[in-house]
Amino acid sequence: SDDTWVYLSTDGAVPRYSGYAATGGVARDQDGNWIVGFNRFLGVCSPFEAEVWGILDGILILFNKGYRRIIIMTDNLEVAQILTDMDLEDSGITVLRRTHRILQSERGWMIKHILRNQNLVADRLAKLSFS
Template sequence: MVNPGDTWVFLFTDGAVARDSGYAAIGGVARDRVGDWIMGFNRFLGMCSPFEAEVWAILDGILILLNKGYKRITIMTDNLEVAQ
């Protein structure tokens, strides 16, 4: 069995905010170095900005992976502002 702490994982995240209501939701998936699925997650946030939704998606994904024993995480996001 592979020790999760020694394995690199890729965390793909996204956040979305409805223009009419301002309600936001987030989600993401984690994949190993060959692209095999490890886990997925999603969460309703309520009202927040697109920036906040993107940050929450990354934070939730990192916390879930750390809880599962993964310590080497590459974050993949489509939001340049958050990445900087």
């Protein structure tokens, strides 16, 4: 599994009525076959942080399974831009610094911004954490 690219789609969810956040994601291989799905209830955090938690959870799960080449897909443009921009040491957001550090130490990854309607499985998985 070292040299194959896997696709990681992640999403965060923060319903306005509660302010509680959850995150979720799905990883698929190059042929679209399901590798793993995950989700997690986060408690109180911002929509931005929920998105980053999804990416962090996803890459750690995939690294743990031996995958090293990951195409990260998020429908949050701000998250995609910030993680691509390599100057984050002074960020006040701990989960962002941690994710950034891990990505910096790895070579095989890319981040792509996708449209929300291309990210429905990850969105649904995140929302399952509330039920």
